[in-house]
Amino acid sequence: MGGTNTAFAIVDSVGHILAKDSFPTATASAEVWADTLSRKISCMIADSAFEGEIEGVGIGAPCANSVTGCVEAATDLPWPSPIPLASMIESRLGIPTVIANDANATAIGEMTYGAAVGMRNFIVLTLGTGVGSGIVCDGHLLSGARGFAGELGHVTFPFASDRLCGCGRRGCLQTVAAAKGIRETARRLLEESDRESALRDIPESERSPLAIEQAARSGDPLAQEVYAFTGECLGKAAAEFAAFSDPEAIILFGGIARAGELLLKPMREAFVANSLHLYRDRVRFLCSALDDAEAAILGAASLPYMH
Amino acid sequence: MGGTNTAFAIVDSVGHILAKDSFPTATASAEVWADTLSRKISCMIADSAFEGEIEGVGIGAPCANSVTGCVEAATDLPWPSPIPLASMIESRLGIPTVIANDANATAIGEMTYGAAVGMRNFIVLTLGTGVGSGIVCDGHLLSGARGFAGELGHVTFPFASDRLCGCGRRGCLQTVAAAKGIRETARRLLEESDRESALRDIPESERSPLAIEQAARSGDPLAQEVYAFTGECLGKAAAEFAAFSDPEAIILFGGIARAGELLLKPMREAFVANSLHLYRDRVRFLCSALDDAEAAILGAASLPYMH
Numbered sequence: 001m002g003g004t005n006t007a008f009a010i011v012d013s014v015g016h017i018l019a020k021d022s023f024p025t026a027t028a029s030a031e032v033w034a035d036t037l038s039r040k041i042s043c044m045i046a047d048s049a050f051e052g053e054i055e056g057v058g059i060g061a062p063c064a065n066s067v068t069g070c071v072e073a074a075t076d077l078p079w080p081s082p083i084p085l086a087s088m089i090e091s092r093l094g095i096p097t098v099i100a101n102d103a104n105a106t107a108i109g110e111m112t113y114g115a116a117v118g119m120r121n122f123i124v125l126t127l128g129t130g131v132g133s134g135i136v137c138d139g140h141l142l143s144g145a146r147g148f149a150g151e152l153g154h155v156t157f158p159f160a161s162d163r164l165c166g167c168g169r170r171g172c173l174q175t176v177a178a179a180k181g182i183r184e185t186a187r188r189l190l191e192e193s194d195r196e197s198a199l200r201d202i203p204e205s206e207r208s209p210l211a212i213e214q215a216a217r218s219g220d221p222l223a224q225e226v227y228a229f230t231g232e233c234l235g236k237a238a239a240e241f242a243a244f245s246d247p248e249a250i251i252l253f254g255g256i257a258r259a260g261e262l263l264l265k266p267m268r269e270a271f272v273a274n275s276l277h278l279y280r281d282r283v284r285f286l287c288s289a290l291d292d293a294e295a296a297i298l299g300a301a302s303l304p305y306m307h
Numbered sequence: 308m309g310g311t312n313t314a315f316a317i318v319d320s321v322g323h324i325l326a327k328d329s330f331p332t333a334t335a336s337a338e339v340w341a342d343t344l345s346r347k348i349s350c351m352i353a354d355s356a357f358e359g360e361i362e363g364v365g366i367g368a369p370c371a372n373s374v375t376g377c378v379e380a381a382t383d384l385p386w387p388s389p390i391p392l393a394s395m396i397e398s399r400l401g402i403p404t405v406i407a408n409d410a411n412a413t414a415i416g417e418m419t420y421g422a423a424v425g426m427r428n429f430i431v432l433t434l435g436t437g438v439g440s441g442i443v444c445d446g447h448l449l450s451g452a453r454g455f456a457g458e459l460g461h462v463t464f465p466f467a468s469d470r471l472c473g474c475g476r477r478g479c480l481q482t483v484a485a486a487k488g489i490r491e492t493a494r495r496l497l498e499e500s501d502r503e504s505a506l507r508d509i510p511e512s513e514r515s516p517l518a519i520e521q522a523a524r525s526g527d528p529l530a531q532e533v534y535a536f537t538g539e540c541l542g543k544a545a546a547e548f549a550a551f552s553d554p555e556a557i558i559l560f561g562g563i564a565r566a567g568e569l570l571l572k573p574m575r576e577a578f579v580a581n582s583l584h585l586y587r588d589r590v591r592f593l594c595s596a597l598d599d600a601e602a603a604i605l606g607a608a609s610l611p612y613m614h
Binding site for chain 2: 120121135137138140142143144145146147148149150151152154155156158161167168169240241243244245246247248274276277278279282
């Protein structure tokens with residue numbers, strides 16, 4: 001469920017999408033949205049061969065709190081929060097329903113269908129508009145006292161101490177590792193010298209992480225430096241995160257993670273240079289194995305397997 | 308089990324020590340130690356009314372890894388590591404045996420008998436020779452991929468970036484918040500001015516955290532500043548830790564924690580000033596409720612309840 005669109009699907013236990021549809025989220029009220037979704041899901045089940053075999057419903061949504069089952073303070077949705085999403089769908093469909101925020105759903109998706117199959121200890125960092133995270137430790141997705149475990153995008157670091165975050169604090173990881181941060185790193189590098197770079201030919205408003213990535217792949221040294229810095233910051237951050245949950249892998253997800261080795265190589269090097277010896281050569285750095293187009297659906301579909 | 312002494316006891320489910328004894332750890336080999344301990348425990352059980360009712364054995368030991376059941380790389384013990392401590396005792400006594408390092412045993416002890424009874428999300432920081440930690444999230448003590456979760460004494464911070472840690476890195480929390488760090492903070496404050504302080508009358512070798520605490524309680528402003536700085540650092544660290552596991556409380560344990568409000572007050576203030584709004588007024592800061600003399604025994608005794 002996103003601010004614009006609600007996509008839904010029937011997914012089997014190995015991650016095949018058997019049927020899939022969507023509708024605009026902006027209905028008259030959350031109740032109308034729940035009625036619409038429930039009716040459409042019932043029709044999809046009736047149209048398919050799966051009636052009576054649906055084990056659970058999983059919903060990934062912005063600001064979804066798996067502890068309360070509510071969407072809380074979601075500025076992207078057209079209705080007032082909190083919305084008791086889990087119980088609204090569960091009561092309509094009579095099927096156990098679990099909700100989680102997008103990053104946590106992604107972590108469970110990676111464990112169920114993706115890069116973390118067979119792992120019991122890993123961290124997923126979702127690099128997008130912000131930096132989200134899902135922490136799985138000892139096979140369990142961390143929720144915390146009020147469902148706010150794993151806000152690793154808001155852990156602060158010296159390498160970002162001169163950057164103001166939307167949360168009002170300085171130095172948050174997401175001020176360098178999310179889309180806006182990568183744009184800002186490029187802007188600073190371009191400004192502090194007059195080195196030649198293909199990025200100078202791109203208007204600032206169009207200088208997206210993808211455009212910078214493409215320039216880096218084409219051999220532009222300044223664009224490569226943007227990703228080297230971002231990866232280095234992620235590696236330093238990972239060195240601190242390791243001391244918390246002793247993960248076997250840290251998995252990058254989202255549009256920015258498509259930069260692959262451009263990020264992973266400096267990330268590995270910075271991790272080795274900065275981590276405690278206990279973790280130094282023990283953590284793998286991976287990019288998501290979920291297909292981008294299907295990741296939201298698969299993350300949500302994996303949630304019922306979480307318990 | 309410490310490097311010098313091995314203390315053992317029969318403890319009931321509410322934390323009463325029903326029988327207690329100890330013997331010197333330094334036996335000829337780990338096998339002789341295990342034989343000795345097992346024989347003494349069997350005698351203690353036979354001498355009491357508890358035969359056949361012992362639910363489990365818990366052992367707190369330095370460098371004990373609860374994932375492998377082994378003591379690993381313990382420089383304080385008289386025998387070579389790894390020592391498969393859990394299986395050595397379990398095979399001799401025929402009672403399920405769990406081992407954990409001291410900080411993790413303390414965390415379970417606090418949850419079972421101490422300040423964290425009824426809590427499912429908290430962090431214990433043990434302030435002593437180093438800074439150890441035990442993280443309980445969603446009712447579960449975090450172990451991690453190889454049993455090294457919760458090495459929070461080795462998370463690095465800007466406030467300690469000029470301090471070298473025994474691990475070879477700079478900026479680890481324990482370089483300010485463990486005994487040696489508190490001594491060093493006092494030394495620096497004394498050196499950087501000629502302010503009057505009762506601490507000047509104490510030879511540097513005798514300027515222990517306890518001596519500094521006593522001077523602070525007697526109204527010595529410089530000694531108070533030592534604890535204010537230490538508490539402020541702990542509060543800043545806690546602000547970062549909260550984003551990981553969303554705890555309802557952070558509990559200080561160990562000799563240094565006896566400073567109580569001298570540490571807790573600046574810690575609370577620094578937490579509020581530095582944490583993400585989600586956590587700001589939601590985390591309690593407490594000192595251990597376990598009696599110091601009994602804490603090691605109670606921590607170990609609580610381990611069988613962990614699973």
